[in-house]
Amino acid sequence: MAEGPVLANVHFGREDAERDVSDGLLLRGGFLPNAAYRASVTGRKMLIIGRKGSGKSAICARLMADSEHYDSKVLVTPDEAAGEEVRRFELQGLPGDSAKALIWRYVFAVHAARHLVTHAKSTHGRKPDSLKALCRFLKQNDDLSDGRLGDRLAQGAKRLQTSLSLEAFGVKASMDMAQSPSEGTRAARQLEIVEQGVVRAFTELDCDSAHRPLLLMVDQLEQVWSAEPDSNSMVIGLLLAAKHAASLYGRSVRFLLFLRSDIHDSLSFGEGDKFHGDELRIAWTEQALRDLALARARASSRAELTPERLWREIFPETVQDEETPKFLFSRCLPRPRDAIQLLNLCQETAWLIHGRDHITEADVLQASRQFSAWKLKDLALEYLVAHPFLKHLFPLFQNTGYVVTRVALSSRFMSATETLHRLFPAYADALTLSGVIDILYGVGFLGVRRGNDVVFAGNDDLPAQPHETEFHVHPCFREALGATSAIDLRHYEPLLASDRIASGNISFAASATTALNRDDRLVRELIRSCHSILAQVGRAVGLAHDARDEITQQISRVLDDANGISAGDSSLDVDAHLLTTAHYFITLAAQLLASGLDETAGAGGVAHRIEEEARRLRRLAGGSYGSSGDSAGT
Numbered sequence: 001m002a003e004g005p006v007l008a009n010v011h012f013g014r015e016d017a018e019r020d021v022s023d024g025l026l027l028r029g030g031f032l033p034n035a036a037y038r039a040s041v042t043g044r045k046m047l048i049i050g051r052k053g054s055g056k057s058a059i060c061a062r063l064m065a066d067s068e069h070y071d072s073k074v075l076v077t078p079d080e081a082a083g084e085e086v087r088r089f090e091l092q093g094l095p096g097d098s099a100k101a102l103i104w105r106y107v108f109a110v111h112a113a114r115h116l117v118t119h120a121k122s123t124h125g126r127k128p129d130s131l132k133a134l135c136r137f138l139k140q141n142d143d144l145s146d147g148r149l150g151d152r153l154a155q156g157a158k159r160l161q162t163s164l165s166l167e168a169f170g171v172k173a174s175m176d177m178a179q180s181p182s183e184g185t186r187a188a189r190q191l192e193i194v195e196q197g198v199v200r201a202f203t204e205l206d207c208d209s210a211h212r213p214l215l216l217m218v219d220q221l222e223q224v225w226s227a228e229p230d231s232n233s234m235v236i237g238l239l240l241a242a243k244h245a246a247s248l249y250g251r252s253v254r255f256l257l258f259l260r261s262d263i264h265d266s267l268s269f270g271e272g273d274k275f276h277g278d279e280l281r282i283a284w285t286e287q288a289l290r291d292l293a294l295a296r297a298r299a300s301s302r303a304e305l306t307p308e309r310l311w312r313e314i315f316p317e318t319v320q321d322e323e324t325p326k327f328l329f330s331r332c333l334p335r336p337r338d339a340i341q342l343l344n345l346c347q348e349t350a351w352l353i354h355g356r357d358h359i360t361e362a363d364v365l366q367a368s369r370q371f372s373a374w375k376l377k378d379l380a381l382e383y384l385v386a387h388p389f390l391k392h393l394f395p396l397f398q399n400t401g402y403v404v405t406r407v408a409l410s411s412r413f414m415s416a417t418e419t420l421h422r423l424f425p426a427y428a429d430a431l432t433l434s435g436v437i438d439i440l441y442g443v444g445f446l447g448v449r450r451g452n453d454v455v456f457a458g459n460d461d462l463p464a465q466p467h468e469t470e471f472h473v474h475p476c477f478r479e480a481l482g483a484t485s486a487i488d489l490r491h492y493e494p495l496l497a498s499d500r501i502a503s504g505n506i507s508f509a510a511s512a513t514t515a516l517n518r519d520d521r522l523v524r525e526l527i528r529s530c531h532s533i534l535a536q537v538g539r540a541v542g543l544a545h546d547a548r549d550e551i552t553q554q555i556s557r558v559l560d561d562a563n564g565i566s567a568g569d570s571s572l573d574v575d576a577h578l579l580t581t582a583h584y585f586i587t588l589a590a591q592l593l594a595s596g597l598d599e600t601a602g603a604g605g606v607a608h609r610i611e612e613e614a615r616r617l618r619r620l621a622g623g624s625y626g627s628s629g630d631s632a633g634t
C-alpha cells in the first residue's frame with residue numbers, strides 16, 4: 001500500500017473512458033458491468049444510446065480489453081476526414097440516407113474482409129478459395145489498408161461512385177455493370193458482390209459454428225456530427241447499414257453502435273420504428289453511482305474500503321443534514337462522468353487545497369459550488385449542436401427561486417422572446433414557451449412536479465404535459481444560477497436590534513403599566529398571526545415541499561423574533577416592529593402571488609392569509625388596540 005493517508009491516494013479516475021483506460025483505473029476494478037454492458041456482451045442490443053459521459057466509450061474500451069466474450073474485435077471511430085467523406089457521399093439515383101448506408105456497408109465489408117484474411121490463418125489455418133478472392137479484392141481496392149479511415153473512405157467512396165475492381169470475384173466491371181440505369185444501382189450491385197464474397201468466406205471457414213462472432217463497434221460519431229441534414233443522413237445511413245449487415249453476416253459478425261442520445265433523438269426517418277427493439281438507453285441510478293464511487297476509491301487507494309469507511313471517515317457523514325452520497329449524487333446528473341468529476345473535486349479540495357486527511361462538509365460545499373458552475377457551462381456545450389440557444393435560456397432562472405411555475409416562466413419568457421428570436425431566427429418555431437419547457441426538461445435542466453415527486457428526464461420518458469405547471473431547476477445547476485431557495489421570497493431579517501438602530505426610534509414608556517400591557521398584547525397578536533399563517537401553510541397540501549419549507553422558514557423567523565420580544569426586550573418599539581413586519585408580510589404575499597404558485601392549490605390561500613394578517617397587524621399598530629383587529633375594514 002502507498003504511503004500517507006488513504007485520502008491522498010483516492011482518485012476516482014479520469015472523466016473520459018479513453019484516458020481512464022490509459023491511466024489504468026477503468027480496467028483495474030473501476031468498471032461496473034451495467035445493463036448496457038450485459039446487453040452488449042450477449043448481443044441482445046445493437047444500438048447503445050447514452051448521454052455525453054454516460055459510459056458508451058467505457059463499454060467499448062472494456063469489450064476491446066477483455067477476451068472473455070469476444071475473440072476478435074474491431075472498433076471504428078470516424079475522425080473529421082472520415083465524417084467529411086461520408087457526409088459528402090452522394091449517388092445519383094439514390095436518396096441521401098440510402099447512399100450513406102451504402103458507404104457504411106462498404107466500410108463494414110472491408111473491415112470484415114480484412115479481419116477474415118488474418119483470422120483465417122491464425123484461427124483456421126487454411127485459405128479456401130473465397131478467402132483468396134478476398135485477398136485479391138483487398139489488394140486491388142484497399143491499397144491504403146494502413147492509412148487513416150478518412151483516406152480509405154475517400155478511396156472507397158470514389159470507387160463506389162465509379163467502379164470497384166471486382167475481378168477477384170469473377171466480375172468484369174466494365175462489361176457487367178455497363179447496363180446499370182443509375183450510379184446508385186451500379187454502386188449497390190457492386191457492393192452486393194463484395195458482400196457476397198465476404199459471406200462466402202465466413203461460410204467456407206464455418207465461422208458461424210466454429211467460434212464466437214467478430215465484434216464490430218462504431219463509437220464517437222459525435223466527433224463528426226453537426227445539425228446539417230447530411231449529418232443526420234450519415235447517422236441514419238449507419239443504422240440502416242448495420243441492420244442490413246447484421247442480417248447478412250448472421251452469427252459471424254455482431255454489430256454494436258454507440259450513439260449519443262441528443263444525436264439519436266434528433267433523427268427522424270421512416271424506418272426508425274424498426275430499431276426500437278435493438279435500442280438500449282444507458283441509465284444510472286444513485287445506487288449504481290455509489291457502487292462506482294466505492295469501486296474506484298478501492299481500486300485507486302488499494303485500501304480495504306467499506307462503504308461505511310468511505311462515507312463516514314473519508315467523506316463527512318452528512319452535508320447540510322443530508323447523507324453525503326445522497327447530497328452528492330442528487331447534485332449531479334445521473335452519469336458517471338459527473339459523479340467522477342464531483343468526487344474528484346471533493347478529494348482535491350480537501351487534500352490538495354487544504355492539506356487535510358479527510359474531506360469535511362465545507363470541502364464538499366466548496367466543491368459542489370465549483371462543480372455547479374462547470375456543469376452549467378457543460379450543459380450548454382453538450383447541446384451546442386442540437387439546441388444552440390440553450391445558454392441564452394439560463395438567465396430565465398437566474399437569481400430566482402428554483403421552483404418555477406408555468407405562469408411565472410411564461411411572463412419571464414415573454415420578455416426574452418424578442419431577443420431569442422432575433423439571435424436565433426432559424427429556431428423561432430421551437431422557441432415558444434412549451435417548446436422551451438420540453439427542451440429544458442429533455443436536457444435534464446428542469447424537472448416536473450408529478451404528485452409529490454419531482455421527476456427529471458431519464459427516470460421517466462413522458463415529457464412535460466400541458467396540465468403540469470410546476471417545474472424545478474435540477475439541484476446540479478442551482479448554485480451556479482444563484483437559485484438555491486425554492487421560491488424567490490425576500491428573507492426576513494431579524495429586527496430586534498438592527499431595526500431600532502436604523503430607525504433611530506426610542507420609545508419612552510409614559511406609563512409603565514399601560515405601555516407594557518399594550519406592547520405585550522401587540523406581540524401576542526403578532527405571534528397569533530404567525531401561527532395562523534403557519535397553519536394555513538400546513539393546510540396547503542398541494543404546495544411543493546420545498547416551497548412550503550421556504551415559507552415556513554421565513555415565518556418561523558418572524559415568530560422567533562416575536563417570541564424574543566415577548567421574553568424580554570421591553571425597550572423595543574413594538575408598534576414600529578409590527579408595522580415593519582406587516583410591510584414584510586405584504587411583500588411576501590406579493591412575491592408568492594407573482595411566483596405563479598397560486599395555480600397549484602394552496603399558495604393563493606397562503607398569500608391571502610399573509611395579506612390579511614398584514615392588514616390586521618397594521619390596524620393594531622395603527623391604534624385600534626382596543627379591538628382584536630379582526631373587524632372588517634382596513
Ligand SMILES: Nc1ncnc2c1ncn2[C@@H]1O[C@H](COP(=O)(O)OP(=O)(O)OP(=O)(O)O)[C@@H](O)[C@H]1O
Binds near residue numbers: 016020026051056
Ligand atoms: N460502467 C462503468 N463503470 C465504471 N466507470 C464508467 C462506466 N461507464 C463509464 N464510466 C466512466 O465514466 C466516464 C465517462 O464515460 P465515457 O467516456 O465512456 O462516456 P461517453 O458516453 O463515451 O461520453 P462522450 O459522449 O462524451 O464520449 C469515464 O471516466 C468512464 O471510465
Ligand SMILES: [Mg+2]
Binds near residue numbers: 017056057058220
Ligand atoms: Mg465517448
